[in-house]
Amino acid sequence: MIINAQNIIKNYKNKAVLNGINFKVNEGEIHAILGKNGAGKSTFIKVSLGLIFPTSGEIAVYGEKPGHKNTKIGYLSENITLYPHLTAKENLKVAAYTADEKISDSRISDILERMSLNNLGNKKSIEFSLGMKRRLQLAMATMIKEVDFLILDEPTNGLDINGLIWLKSYLKELNKKGVSILLASHSILDLQESITNYSIFENGIIAKEGKWINDQSQGFEIKVDKNDEIRLVNILKHIPKQIVNYDKAKIILNTEMNFKEINQLLFKENIIPENITIIKNSLEKVYLETIGEL
Amino acid sequence: MMLNYIRAEWIKIIKTRFLWILLGMYTLIFILLFYQFTLNEGANVIEPLLKNSINLYSFFIIMYSAFLNIIFAVTLGSHIAANDYSYNTIQTNIQLSGRYRLFISKLLVMLILVVLFVFFIALIGILLGLIHEPIVSMFSLSDFLKRLAFGITSTYLMGLFAMTVATIFKSTSRSNIICIILFLGQSLLPYGSHMKYLHYLNPYFYVSYFAEGLFSNLKGLSNITVSTINTLNFSQNIMLIVGYCLVCFAIQFLIFNRREYS
Numbered sequence A: 001m002i003i004n005a006q007n008i009i010k011n012y013k014n015k016a017v018l019n020g021i022n023f024k025v026n027e028g029e030i031h032a033i034l035g036k037n038g039a040g041k042s043t044f045i046k047v048s049l050g051l052i053f054p055t056s057g058e059i060a061v062y063g064e065k066p067g068h069k070n071t072k073i074g075y076l077s078e079n080i081t082l083y084p085h086l087t088a089k090e091n092l093k094v095a096a097y098t099a100d101e102k103i104s105d106s107r108i109s110d111i112l113e114r115m116s117l118n119n120l121g122n123k124k125s126i127e128f129s130l131g132m133k134r135r136l137q138l139a140m141a142t143m144i145k146e147v148d149f150l151i152l153d154e155p156t157n158g159l160d161i162n163g164l165i166w167l168k169s170y171l172k173e174l175n176k177k178g179v180s181i182l183l184a185s186h187s188i189l190d191l192q193e194s195i196t197n198y199s200i201f202e203n204g205i206i207a208k209e210g211k212w213i214n215d216q217s218q219g220f221e222i223k224v225d226k227n228d229e230i231r232l233v234n235i236l237k238h239i240p241k242q243i244v245n246y247d248k249a250k251i252i253l254n255t256e257m258n259f260k261e262i263n264q265l266l267f268k269e270n271i272i273p274e275n276i277t278i279i280k281n282s283l284e285k286v287y288l289e290t291i292g293e294l
Numbered sequence B: 001m002m003l004n005y006i007r008a009e010w011i012k013i014i015k016t017r018f019l020w021i022l023l024g025m026y027t028l029i030f031i032l033l034f035y036q037f038t039l040n041e042g043a044n045v046i047e048p049l050l051k052n053s054i055n056l057y058s059f060f061i062i063m064y065s066a067f068l069n070i071i072f073a074v075t076l077g078s079h080i081a082a083n084d085y086s087y088n089t090i091q092t093n094i095q096l097s098g099r100y101r102l103f104i105s106k107l108l109v110m111l112i113l114v115v116l117f118v119f120f121i122a123l124i125g126i127l128l129g130l131i132h133e134p135i136v137s138m139f140s141l142s143d144f145l146k147r148l149a150f151g152i153t154s155t156y157l158m159g160l161f162a163m164t165v166a167t168i169f170k171s172t173s174r175s176n177i178i179c180i181i182l183f184l185g186q187s188l189l190p191y192g193s194h195m196k197y198l199h200y201l202n203p204y205f206y207v208s209y210f211a212e213g214l215f216s217n218l219k220g221l222s223n224i225t226v227s228t229i230n231t232l233n234f235s236q237n238i239m240l241i242v243g244y245c246l247v248c249f250a251i252q253f254l255i256f257n258r259r260e261y262s
Helices: A041-049 A088-098 A105-114 A130-142 A161-176 A226-237 A259-268 A283-290 B003-014 B017-038 B043-052 B055-065 B068-086 B090-097 B099-132 B141-169 B172-188 B203-214 B234-258
Strands: A003-012 A015-025 A030-034 A056-061 A073-076 A149-153 A180-184 A197-202 A205-211 A217-224 A243-247 A250-254 A273-280
Touching: A003 A041, A015 A041, A015 A197, A015 A205, A030 A041, A030 A283, A041 A056, A041 A149, A041 A180, A041 B090, A073 A130, A073 B090, A088 A105, A088 A130, A088 B003, A088 B090, A105 A130, A130 A149, A130 A161, A161 A180, A197 A283, A205 A283, A217 A226, A217 A259, A226 A243, A226 A250, A259 A273, B003 B068, B003 B099, B017 B068, B017 B099, B068 B090, B068 B099, B068 B141, B068 B172, B090 B099, B099 B141, B099 B234, B141 B172, B141 B234
Parallel strands: A030 A180, A030 A197, A073 A149, A149 A180
Antiparallel strands: A003 A015, A003 A056, A197 A205, A217 A250, A217 A273, A243 A250
């Protein structure tokens, strides 16, 4: 287990920002923390990095106290954390030396090339666009030292469409290499296809958490002949573990059955569907349902 | 190994434009002073000092009379201690290096820069001294080294004070203002020199008191510091300096280790 937090409470001036968080991140996960502004996402991330101390509760990162030097953790802050008067190369060097790592000029060139910043090595970071700054920061978080666990606070901030596509594939690539990732983001839809687990923070507590399988179907929308509608609804209602909604000629079925099983059922009952639409699971929907806005 | 942490701090500071502007200003001011003295316009102020000192590095001493080392120590100390707050890099740096390593590397880089700075002044002073009066008459290596040590001690103590203030306030500009008012306040106040109690409110008094006490046998020092009353012996002065440093270190260390970076 990478992070094991038990009953974390953090108060600021008698106001609870974290109100009894129990949270775990295991090896191999890409774990997303979702929540509104002020829900406690960034505070929890900073507690797990040892930048903020909990008022009470226990937290261990790789079994050690947060902030322990020997853990191979990369961190991308939600803010721009570059030295504006230094070039991209110098910023990478400073980050490497600060992490007590040696870094050669050829390694720096490799990193810049991988981040599509290869012609900008000698340019001062103040002259970079927001997207370029985020790429450079991500390079500093992931490439200057060996990283087993990556903590990303709002990684999509400032990224354009290309940057976003690149980030998603980069996170998947890191995860394939065995890097576990914890990320907090407002942009749920942008990253939902990359994550494996989620936790929804609401008013300092975890309102919902679970595994996330992006391609898992949540159900089907079935359109059949009007004469068959009632018959089909009645058949479906008699099958256990199904949730059937019938409204205005639309049959919405929340089921664990797959597409083939649905087709076999309709064939068996001699019902010819006009259309079957797969409704995919949406993290946005799960989130909105959890915070009560749907 | 602290070497990499020091390298990181070194790159940050050495690439800062203000450091080079400061050194350029220093050089310019000394050249201007040099021409003023050679034209005898400031001779009545400076001559007694020159006569009391040794020709070869007389300008090294003059430089220390200029109070510019206060500006150097304060601006540099404040910048080193607070630049990571200004650039928002404190969180990532603490995550990368750990709290105490970052703190120690800043103290060491300050020391290295102060040493280089004092050597830089000595070099310019010697060059100008040689041009002014190219007769090496009374050169004493031990006296010269003592002057270097005095310069390093007093400048570092002031820099350390500025670092402490900058760490408390998390701001370079606030620390600069506070320290410059504290160090130079007495000189800036009209009739301030007649109000002796002001000495005791002025950190520069303590810094110069400690540093002067260490090198009390140096000629010319009484003209350049505010204190001439240090009657303690060498070891007592060492203890005072160590105590002063420990207090500054302890304040910074406690803040670095207990502060929350939200």
